[in-house]
Amino acid sequence: MLHVLLATTPVPKDIPLDLPLPQWLLVTILVISFLAHIVFVNLMLGGSLLTLWAEIKGLKDKDYDKFAYETAKTITVNKSLAVVLGVAPLLSINTLYSVYFYSANALTGLMWISVIPLVTIAFLLTYLHKYSWHKLADNKPLHIAIIGAAVLIFLFIPLIFLVNINLMLFPEKWGTISGFLSALVLPNVFPRYLHFICASLGVTGLFIFWYTGRKNYPFESYYTHLTRYAIKKKAYSLTLAASGAQFLIGPVVLFTLPSKGLGWNLIAVIGAGAVIAIPAMIWIWKAINGPEERIDQHFGKVVLALSITVLFMGSGRQIYRANALAPHQQLMAAKTEEFRRLSAEARAHPQEESIALEIDxxxxxxxxxxxxxxxxxxxxxxxxxxxxxxxxxxxxxxxxxxxxxxxxxxxxxxxxxxxxxxxxxxxxxxxxxxxxxxxxxxxxxx
Amino acid sequence: MDFPLFHLDWLNDRFLIAMIAIIHVIINHGLAVGFIPLVTWMEQKGVKNSPAMEITDLSWDQLAWKMMKVGFIITTTLGAMTGVGIWFSVALVSPASIGSLIRVFYWAWFAEWMVFVTEVVLIMIYFLTWENANKSLASKLRHIRFGWFLSIFSWITMAIIVSILGFMMDPGNWNTHHSLLNGFTNPIYIPQLLFRTPTAMVVGGVFGLMLITLFTERGALLRKNAIRSASVWILCWAPLSLAGAVYYYGVMPAVMTANMSTAVGTMDFSQYYDLLRYVIGGAMLLVVLLSVTGLVKSSLVRFPFALFCCLTVFGFLGIFERVREFIRKPYVIGGYMYSNLLKEEDYPLYKRDGILKYATYTSTPTVTAENKIAAGRNVFMLSCSRCHTTQGVNSIVYVFERMYGFGKPLDENSMAGYIPNMHNARTYMPPFPGNRDELHALVAYIKYVQQTGEVLEGAQTEGVIVNSMNDVNSARLLLEKQQQEKAARLVENDTTSVN
Missing domain, CATH: 1.10.760.10 (Cytochrome c-like domain)
Structure with missing residues (x-):
């Protein structure tokens, strides 16, 4: 595998301290906490896209405006959970891949730090949107523009993260990058992005299905003609369409990934994940086309199957990362060991600084x-x-x-x-x- | 050494961290730790003073809710994001130090994170269920309990983080035993906590009072009572805050002295320290004036005055945060890593062979007559750029001109004579790490920067040039050599065991 690394690939020294936990445990924490984080990110992005769509549709049909309002209320909760749940995977990736992650951060530094003000602004916009719903009821274009701006930011932020998470895998590219844009155009950033957007829509569909169907949700007091069934059917359809699209986008992601991280272990895990999604899609199909009273029948199984799929995909992501970095990590370990030896040697024999006096x-x-x-x-x-x-x-x-x-x-x-x-x-x-x-x-x- | 270096040549890298961190501290202390208990207390007062047959005094409750809404929106947006922002900015500016710290403090931060998750969940429950909770007395009382839980968790978050920060200020710890316990037992922890807790309450009170003047009408009874309540709150905490400040202020120089490689405070610190005394006094006086006025004649307390006081105490918090920066120098991790991100133990090697040789990213692995300026630029980037810029805040030209005269051409020999000794005279400076060639390249570069006004670009715009001595080819040779050596050792062991 060593041959794939180009000559201009840097080999830095690692931080010479042991990991705080066995590596497998840190990796497990990373994968699971990341998935918990990304589900809420999906709901935040998918929820705001849905809100925007429904509010525009609501200009003609008041029930959709109501639906947009109900969905908007969930964004501000999901976004808080997305941020707070993001801290654990951030800490874990910092610990496991310090050199790789920080190098990618620095090389895209201005855009990376812009995440902070951009997300803050987007969050403030979602609150403004939610709390100005009644005040701006007569000025819908302005009100829609507020959530539109938030949606634009929410759509952009994942690109910054993807660029970083992608760039960290390719030390051979670090010497060729100058700024965010040049890292953005590395192959497979955009296929991964599309994959993420579809996942967001799929997860949001399931969420809306559940949220609308809750027994203690006073649905009938909110809506005039929309029924629970109608919304659930639409939500399920969204999940079906988005997951179906993944069967096309997934292979594109796989083929555009540089070959250095591919391996049978990866193909097996991803393949298994895809296979488990198939029965879920069949259940959804049956629910949509079946009788109204049986739409809920397989919901639990659908959620379970798709959760397993997500777990497999998340693990596949980590397997690719491990495969891709292994040769470089081996070289880095050699470099680190050699440097520690040299440093200890120099410490044992410190050089006396004797500089001849210039005597006039x-x-x-x-x-x-x-x-x-x-x-x-x-x-x-x-x-x-x-x-x-x-x-x-x-x-x-x-x-x-x-x-x-x-x-x-x-x-x-x-x-x-x-x-x-x-x-x-x-x-x-x-x-x-x-x-x-x-x-x-x-x-x-x- | 091992990371592409992000660098802001105008703003200064440290300023980026400081800006984000100070906003975060202000929001944490002023809008969470100190503010939420005030709101909960007010909510409770509303129930206590409710008219007969009502659950609470509705207009009073509405005021408390409005205040909480401001706190909720700001803490869950700017507050949360600046918290993440500290991580982002430190990772950019100081990757080697944060990467080392997290390998030791992973669990501490993990525990902090779990408390933080609880805090976020509680704040959402507390604020978002407020209106529903007004339906029955039982649910209202439960809601108030959630307010107190939230107050406690906000405080615990602060108490843990103060320990992590405290550890970083305690020298010697790192090299003897890396454990979080030292953070709690170090001499500065209790003074810090005793200062921060009541001060957060005071700041929260002032912020709350400012909101009251904004949300109530002049002359209304509601306004008068609310201002009086907030004033009582501030007046209760202010003496404790002052006592905490005096305690902290008194403990500081001792810790400070222990931290210094030689037993002298720096000029900058002593000036700052004198200033601090007036700042503490001034802020306290203002806060007492505000709350006494609020008690005696609440009609005089209007929004502009309250806003002014609020901004002043925010500024006060910001200034106090600088103490930490002063204390840590010249280290970023006490006794282990200097603020230029180079480890103390590697200095003999750097002195012998130079730093460029071991840098992962440099266009000049060695200094030659032809590449002197470029080499100097690389040396500057590796050993100075974490704290100094070329043209912006704390620029290297400015610090030398301050010594040798503004506008005068800098003298290479003087600078070359000064730099190897500077850590003795300016104890907050780490020693210069490089060899003699690198020293001369550095001073030539500094002079060049003074003459040309050249700006140093960071890795985020310029990218990096891989050091040909530290690329994949040299690493491969090294790996083969190491593997052969290991194999040879195995064979040797085998033969000895056979014999």
Missing amino acids: TSLGDVAKGAALFKMNCSACHQKDAKLVGPPILEMVEIYRGKADQLKEWIRKPGKKRPDYPQMPAFGDRLSEDDLHELAKYILSVK
Whole structure:
């Protein structure tokens, strides 16, 4: 597998600390917590798309406006859960794939950090939309524009995440990326994106089916002519269409993935996931086309089967990641080990910094002191003006005839001037002889 | 060393983190920890003072609900996202340090996360069921209980995070025993918590009072009573907050001194510290003035005045947060990793061979006469850019001109003489990590930047150039060598065991 990595592929060193947990456990936490997060992201995106559609349809049919309002109320709850449930997978991927994830983050840095203000704005828009429903009832275009803007942001954000999660898999591309856009056009970002959008619609369909069908939901007091059955049928149809589309998009995603992460383990898991979805789709088909009173019949089984499918797809995603990164991780481990060895060796034999003094013999008696001054003091002191510390001529005034006190000060300086920075101590860097020569030079300056 | 480096050359990378973190702290303290108990207390008062045959005083309850609505919307949008934003920004600016911390504190953060999930679920229950709960006394009382639960969980979230932050300020911990327990037992934890808790209550009270002036009509009895309640709330907590601040203020220099490699405070810190005393005093005075006015003559408390006080206490919180930044320097992880993200233990190697050789991304693996400026740029990026810019906030040209005179051409020799010693004079600076060639390249680059005004672009716009010494080919050779060595060792062991 090693041959697929191009020569310009960087091999960084890993963070030299052990993982906090066995790797398999961290991976399990990552996959499961990610799926919990993404389901609510799906509901947030799918819910807002549905709200937008229903509110526009509601311009002509008040019942759809009602449906849009009911759906809008769920977005703000689902979005809060989406964010808070996103923290666990974020922590886990940070821990498991620190180098890969952070490298991708930095390379798309401006767009990556823009997630924060963009999502904040989108969230505020969903609240504005929800709480201005009655106030803006007479100004529907404006009101629809609010949720429209939120939908646009919600549609864009997943692209930023996908670009990162995709780029982290390909260290061979890191040297060729300059900014978000160049990472966006890597193959298979858009197929994965479509896959995600369809998943959002499918999950939202199931959610609406359940939400509308709840026994204690006072449906009949909200709607005039729409029935529970009508909405449930539409919701089921949405799930069916979206899941059916996945059978086309899924293979495209698989074929556009660079071959380095493909393997029979991946094909088997993804294939199994797809197979389990088939009975679910048949049950939905039967429910839609069957008698009204039996539409609920297989709902539990449908949810179970599709949940298993999602679990398989989520695992497949992780298997691809593991396959794709394994060769590079092996090289990185070698590099890390070698660096630790070199570092320990250098620590055991620290190099003494011995730099030859540049002695100007024309200065005669104070030549050595002048050279020492140049090397150790001249960065902060000059002859007749304040630099960082006071000028030499001031020192001469203070210490004339008191060379011992001057030496003592250089060895271990106190602090006399509140507006000057603290001078460092030179006691451990200059020998008694050096100090003597230095003081002699300083006091000779006129 | 190992990450493409994100860099904002005008804003300064640290400023990005600080901006997001301060907004988050203000919302956490002012709109969650300190504000939710105030709202719950008001809701409870509404039930207590309800007219006969009613569950609660409806207009009063409506006011509390409106206040909560503001808190709910802001905490679940800007509050939640800035919390995530701290992660995002730290990962961008300081990947090596956050990557190390999370390997040790995974469980601490995981526990924090579970408390946080509970908090989010509770805040949704509390706010979204408010109107329904007004149908019966039993459900109203249950609702108020949820308010108190939520208050407790908000406080626990803060108490855990203060421990994680406290750990990072305690030197030596990392190298001896990495455990979260040290976060709770370190000398600064209790003072911090004792300061933050009542201060959050005061800030929450001031924010609530500001909302009351916004949501009620002038001269109304409702307004008068609500302002009085909020004023009582603030006045109860203000002395505790002041005492906490004095305690924290007193403990700080001792911890500070222990953190410093040499036992002196820096000039910047002492100036800041003096300023802090006036800020604490000023903010307290203002808050007491506001609440005493609210008690004695509530008609004088109007929206602009309340807003001014609210913004002032928010600013006060922001300024206090800087303490942490000061204390940590020159390390980002005490005793382990310097703020330039280089580990202390690797310094001898860098001093011997230079840092460029071991950098994953550099266009110049070694310094030559031809590539001096480019090499200097790379050295700057690797060892200075986490805190310094070339043209923006805390720019390298500015810090040297401040020493050597503004507008004067910088002298390479002076800078080359100063840099290897700077950590002795400026104890908040990490030592310069590179070798002599890299030092000379760096000062040549700094002078070049002063002359040309060149701007340093980060990896997010420029991309990265892979160091030819650290690409896949060299790693492969290394791996083969290591595998051969291991095989040889195995053979050797076999033969010795046979013999």
